[in-house]
Amino acid sequence: MHVGDDSEIRPLVLISNSIPKSGSTFLFELQKSFLINSLQDFVCPGGGDYPDDLEFTADYLHNPDADSFLRYIEENDKRAGTSIVKVHRIVSKGLCDQIVKNPCVYMSLVVRDPIDIYLSARDHFRRNGEFSEFGRPQTGVGIVNGYFSRIFDSVQEISTREKVSVVKYEDIILDPIDALRQSLPSSVVEDLSNKEVERRLDLEEVKRRSSFRVNPDRKSRDDRFESDAERGFVVLGLQDLRVRMGYESHEE
Structure with missing residues (x-):
């Protein structure tokens, strides 16, 4: 939830998008922890607190098709509260239009050095059989250059706008609080110090839920x-x- 330019209280829908094997679970857990602990801390523009019946939802959608994902966004846009959804997906034209035109919808995209993406996916395949394409370097590199890179390319048209933030995995590990700030709408964090942002996090729970990934x-x-x-x-x-x-x- 955030406050619009006209001081109207609006829902907030944050799409936590990422290229697979980019370590996005850590950022997603940071975002989720901050947003749920901030829900009742915001103050209405005219004074007073937000209603007590605000909703908070957090979901992971596995390979949703374009139409069903747009329906999910539209449904959550009507909620009184905050929604965050974790996905790995190419941004379709319909979703791009929704992000650009809808003042309540934002997206963060986590990226990582493609070489480390390849190595992480290859090791993941060897541990449990997922990402079978990474059983051979030729097909693994092909997937990174194909589907994985298309996720990155699909947000470039709108990534320069405030509605989409691109965050590097390496920056998340280096400074989680700063990376979290980068990934959220400026209207949510611009008036908060790093100390206040950290106060709204349950860092131990975040680390517990994502430590094996980072x-x-x-x-x-x-x-x-x-x-x-x-x-x-x-x-x-x-x-x-x-x-x-x-x-x-x-030049390298």
Whole structure:
């Protein structure tokens, strides 16, 4: 929930989007903890508190089709309160229009160095069989350059606007509070100090729910490759995407 330019109390719908294997669970748990603990802390523009019957919802939608996802957004836009939904999805034209035109809908997108995305997905496949495409470097790199990169590309048209924030996984690990601020609408956090933002978080619960996803790898990146051939293939194959996502310059 936030206050519009006309001082009308409006619902807030935050889409916590990410490229798979970008460590987005940590940010999602930060966002969820902050928003639910802020629900009753906001003050009405004319004085007094918000109603006691405000709702808070947090969902993870696995591969929703475009129409059903838009219906989900429209339904939550009518709620009196705050909704946050975690997804990995390409932003369709309909969703793009909804984000741009609807003052209550915002999106954050978590990205990560494509090489680390590849390594994380490959290791995930070896542990439990998910992300089977990453059983071979050729198909794994193809998925990162294909579907994964399309999620990033689909928000570029609107990512320069305040309605969409792109947050790097590396920044989340370096400074979680600052990354959280980046990921939320400015109207929600602009008047809050970092200390106040942190006060509204249950950091122990956030860490408990996501620590296994954000623990730093014990091996260096180079040591995680099984061979020089795999490293060379992956680094070369993801070079252009790393440039587009701001992880490598054209001169490197």
